[in-house]
Amino acid sequence: MITTDDVKKLANLARIDIPDDEAEHLAGEITGILDYVKQVTETDVSNVGDQAHGPHNVFRDDEDTHESGLHTKTLLESAPDSDEQYLKVKDIL
C-alpha cells in the first residue's frame, strides 16, 4: 500500500514537483501497479546465478577524440543559460 506521503517522498527523491491532488491519485495507481507486479517478489532466487551485474568497463579509453572546444558552441546553443564557454546555474552552496 503506497500512501500519498510515500509518493511525495519518492517525488522528492526524483526531484519532481507533484501537486497534492496528483500525489493522491498516483498513490492509488501505483498501489494498483505494485499489486499487479508483486508476483515478481515471490520469485525463488536461490537456484539462479548472480544477475545483478551487467556490462563491465564498456567505455572507450580516455583519450582526445577531437580538438578541444569543437562542439562547445553547438551544445551551448541548447542550454537555457550560459556565459561564454560555460553553463550558467544558480549558486550550489
Next chain:
Amino acid sequence: MIDIHTLTIREARKKLTAKEITAVDLASAFIKEAEKKNGEINAYLEIFSNWKEQAEESQKKIDAGVDLPLLGIPFAMKDNILIEGQKASASSKMLENYVASYDATVTKKLRDAGAIFLGRTNMDEFAMGGSTENSAFGPTKNPHDTERVPGGSSGGSAAAVAMDGALVAMGTDTGGSIRQPASYCGLVGLKPTYGAVSRNGLIAMGSSLDQAGPLARTVEDAEIIFDVISGKDPLDSTSIEKDFYPKNNLHGTKPVIGIPRELLSIDGIDADVKENLEKTIEDLKAKGYETKEVSLPHIAYALSVYYVLMPAEVSSNLARFDGLRYGLHVDGKNLNEDYFKSRGAGFGKEVRRRIILGTYVLSAGYADEYYYKAKVMKALIADDFKKAYEEVDVIITPTSPISAFKIGEKVNDPVSMYLADVFTVTAYIVGIPAMSVPSGFLEREVKKLPVGVQLMSDFGREDILFTVGKEITVR
C-alpha cells in the same frame, strides 16, 4: 500518376531508376496526402521544410547513375530519433524546442543509403505508452477508424504510413512500441535483436530494452531497411556485428513453428483475435510448415518483470533532464527548485508515474525485493525461450490480445493499458527479434480494423522472421 497506396521500396526504386518518376514527384505525392490528412490524424508533429531539397538532392544522384538501397525513398521519423538541425521532442514539453546537434547512427545510415526524411512523427511522451495518447501534443488517430488509437508508442509513425503520408517509417520499440501500432494500423513492424541496431542518438527510455526498427507495408521493405540500419557501432557499446550470433541449421526443411498454447489460453484475448491466429497457423500448415507446441512456463511473469525493469531504467535515464544543460528550464528560487519546477512542468503524467514507480523499485529496501528479483525472473524467461528454440525456429502469437481500442478508453486504467503489451514484452525482456505481420481484419462497430500476428525467433535470426513473414497473408 503514382499509386502510392500499394507502392513498395523495390517498386519505387525501380520507377526512380527507370526515370518513370522523379524523387520530387514521389516525395510530393506522400506530402500531398500528409497535408490533406494530418489535421485530423495528427501523425506528424512537423513536416520538414527541406523535404523538397532532400528529394532534389536524391534526384541529382539518380541522374548521376548512383544506386543506393533507399535512394529517394520517403521516410517518416519518430520524434525520438535525432536528425541534425531538426527538433526532436520525444513528444514532451521537456524537449519541445530541443534541436538535435547530431544525427543518430540510424539516421546517418538511412541518409547514407539515400533516404529522404519527410517529417517527425507523434508518439507517447518519451515512448511511454501503447496508444500515443500520452503525447504532450495531442493524440494520434488511427486512419482505419479515427475514433480509435493507432497503438503506441510509435503511433505517429504507423499512422503516417497507414494514411499514405510516407512510404515507410522508423519507430522505436521498448515493450511493443513498433509491433503493436503496426498491428493496429495494418503494417509490418520489426523489433530487431537487442544490439542489432545502434541506440546512439535515440532519446533513451529503457536502455537495456530500447531498439529502433522499421514500420513498412511489406516484409521485404522491413528487410531492406533492417539490412541498412543494422551493424556494430563504436558509439553504442551494446551494438553487435551482423554475424555476432551463429546461424544454426533449421529444425526442418522449412522453419518449424512453435505454438505457446499456455500463453494463448490466458484471459483477455478477443475471440476473433484468437480465431485469426488459428487461421494463420492453418494457412502455414497448408504451405508445408510443421508446427509444434512449446512450453514457456515463466512467461506469465513477463509483464510484471517488464513493469519493474522498465520504470527502473526510466527513472535512471530521465534523471539527466535537469533544466540546466538543455530542454525546458523553469526558474525557481534556488538550484534545487530549478530541478523540481523544470522536471515537474516538463514531464507529463505517465512519465511522472513511471519515474515515481522506478524510484520506488530502486529505493533502499525494495531494490532487492523488486529489481533484483525481476532480473532473476528475466533470466528464467530467457531460459524458457532458449529451450523452446532447441525444438522450433519461430514462435507465433497474436501481436496484441485486442483490437485497436477507443481513444480515452484506457487512460485512467494503467494496468489494463499495460495488459495490451502481454505478447510483445517478452521479446523485449529476452532481447530476441520479433515482427508483427498483418494477418486480417476484425469487425468492430461496422468498421474493419487491421490485426496482426507476431513472430519471435532466436537471437540474430531476423532472416527466419522474414522467411515466415512473407508467407503470411491478410485474410
